[in-house]
Amino acid sequence: MKNDFDLSIPKDFEEKILDFWGKNEVYQKSIKKDFKAPIFSFYDGPPFLSGKPHYGHLLATTIKDVVTRFFSMKGYKVERRVGWDCHGLPVEKYAEEKLGIKTKKEIEEKIGIEKFNKACHDAVLETKPIFEKALQRIGRWADYKNAYLTLDNSYIESVWWVFKNLWDLDLVYKDFRVTPYCPSCGTPLSNFEVNQGYRDVEDASLFIKFKIQQPTAYTPHSLSYALNPNTYFLAWTTTAWTLPANTALAVGPKFNYVKVKLENGEEYILAESRLSILNESHKIIEKYKGKDLVGLRYEPLFKIHDVGYKTRGAYQVLPADFVSIEDGTGVVHIAPAFGEDDFNLIKAEISSPEIPITVDEEGKMKKGIIGEGMFVKDADKEIIDDLKNRNLLYKSEKIFHTYPFCWRCESPLLYYPIKSWYIRVSSLRDKLVKNNKKINWAPKHLKEGRFGKWLAEAKDWAVSRNRFWGAPMPIWQCKKCGNVDAFGSLKELKKFSTKPIPENIDLHRPQIDKIKLRCGKCNGEMERVPYVFDCWFESGAMPYAQWHYPFERKDLVEKTFPADFIAEGLDQTRGWFYTLHVLATALTLKDIGLGKDKPAFKNVVVNGLILDEFGRKLSKKLRNYPEPDLIFEQYGADSLRLFLISSTAMGEDYRFSDKSVKEIYQKVIAKLVNSLKFYELYADKKVKDPRFKIQDLSVLDKWIFARLNETNQNVTKAMENYQLTEASRFLIDLVDDLSNWYIRRSRKRFQKPESKKDLANASATLKIVLIKTAKLLAPFTPFISEAIYSELSAQYIGHSARYKSLGIQDPRSKIQDSIHLEDWPKVDKKLINKDLLEAMKELRNTAALALAKRAEAKIKVRQPLASLKIKNPRSSPFGTLRGRQKSKIKEGLLNILADEINVKEILFDSKIKDEIELDTKITSELEIEGMKREIIRTIQDLRQEASYKPKDSVRLWVEASSRIKKIISDNLIELKRELCAKEILFGKTAKFDAEINTQINSEKIWIGVKKI
């Protein structure tokens, strides 16, 4: 590629590289591998097409991209088809907003399903490019043109096929149940959807008095005859709006209950261990077991004949094992319409229950019920006031507790009785658990933890939604005989349809509803049930539906199932990961082409949530995060990617701020850019083919090759195990070592080389290391890697067989168009000199100790000192060295150490007190040398400030003390050479390009410089 980009501006080179990838179809080239190349199968979890892409999307997409790029470089054929989840409530909510409506009724009566679904369809297609752009900008390579859409007919038909399989396995049933229900969306939710929306809220905690009924001839309960007319059960609730629907009270049969008398003469029955809730003094007058109370009757709190409820059998005490004495009173208010336990209790206790449903499907109190027409939460206050007025409220307090909200529209959820279709997931539990054993989870703890536990408790899955925009459920029911059947393909529908089905039919509602079928049992007319699928059923069906399995691409789907790899956020352990697993488990109960007893995926990487720097959720309201575009602009996609991969252990929550992305930019990207610039500026690029051998290289070169190959080994291993965080941290360390040690310590070799050969060796080493580091970084930071490769590959010297000894084993004879088409670098174990790595580590520790001593003595590093003594040569950096090279390496290391801490010599002395001893005495000779270095440094800074190139010749003017002038005169030749100065003149001038007024060892100096 043409390198016309500015490496100091991430946005500039990243956008140009994106352009280059696009124009040259580099992604497409990367998957056009040899047909023998092994397949690496990847499934894309389709994000919901609604709203704007946020950091959560960018995080998951980065993980997907890093892993697939890695395996592609490893030689696999990695097709990456993106998918978009087009259906479901989020889109419906968006369409409602656009159409200016709020309720389901308005869709049905005002807008019509056809127009409404068209609005949903358009909304999706409007959002798609926004998502594509964000994913592409962060560098996600994928096939965007052939993306799968869950709204396509072909997708829907495969979803039907999946469902029909479950139907035939008798895994589908219909039930009337109390389920989590969103009154605003007007539809039930599955238990795992509910799990996504719990929030802490404040509610009223109410202690209600239920007056015990005086005995009649029909109440045979022995206790009731001994009752004071002012005796009440004390029951507890936090949902006042459910009180009108009360039909029973429940007690724990084994618990101890007491009757207490208050000073005002009232008597209450409650659990003995809950007496602390009473505010005033009281006397215990009787004790019972819970079972003794069963059958006692009480007066209903509200009269609700208007809802048609028959009261026979109601308003009595029932035994229940879910009663708790952890909180409340040990007496539980039962509203069967609005609680799962409540409903099941009534169903178990009273056959054919007819239960009072006091709330309509929009969550409003029904006609004739207190709070009529009000939303349930708003009706609470009215109900509480009424109970207070009638002296039926013992007390009311505030309570903070968790309450479920709709994960999409944020309405508080209700538990509501409704007819739904269920998948019998509970019957698959054992298989679900077994198949999970075949999955590799990153992080590991999720396998037996969050996911494993969830599977062990798997509940039946409510899959029908009383909505409009979704894959319609393929169930038809006979109007005449009631026969119900499911259909798994368009072909089957055509076979039974009463009228020809048009070829171009859109399978969405309402068109699908118009298809009537002939009943196989009585020849009557069958109508479709009005439900659509839970959109999680659709996304769980993506392995099959994305390719229209089994109607098309049968081989491909069977060959790529299960996926080698998927990735999403932690919440998907109860969302997509779960539904993928459930459907795969069900479809492989028998081998129908997909194998037997299979999970849907073999490896899964799970990321945590992104929070702000204070640990709060990112929220539009708080404005506690920078827009992604701003981050791309300032620090580039590479920095964001590397932050997302390296900063936080997989699965843990992130602390995000633009500061932390900036840090990565400075620590890694900017350092790589500077290293590359350093190479461009100082390396000997004429040496195309230096015939060097590893033995001839300097210690620093040997060391960086050891570090490079060590890192290569570590990163490969970590990536093969899906440990992305670890892998990226190895690389960050390598970049740091390259820039802050190899280049820093090699500066002199490049700038003032001792020999041509050493410059050639250092130049070749730096180039090879830069290219290979870029390759290792390519999956993580694809942009800067590409930039480095394209800058250096034009003069790439790594293809000769001679370089095999340096870990360059590229079998290709020609340079690739892109670094991403290169093979993953191979490790040359011979170059990982462990002794040298260990010695260098020790050396750097020793240097740090010595520099600390300098700082303690307040002596600048530029001031040379006489010596550093090291106590024990064996535990010193050089103690571990072995072999033939020992003395040469030792000498090299001693020079590096002496250079780093600026001492004349390193001595070994076992008699010193500490580990090391720094001679801090500054002789006048050393002082003069120090001042000379200061003068050179000051002038070099000035040259830089004037933007001169290293080889530009200059004229210098100096005005200073006679001592400084003498130092300059005494070292004139050296100074002129070091500073590329033609002349150094004493005195002032006005003709300078740049000047500086400063002090050296508290002596004043003025310098002016001019290019000549």
Ligand SMILES: [Zn+2]
């Ligand atoms: Zn909702």
Ligand SMILES: [Zn+2]
């Ligand atoms: Zn029939």
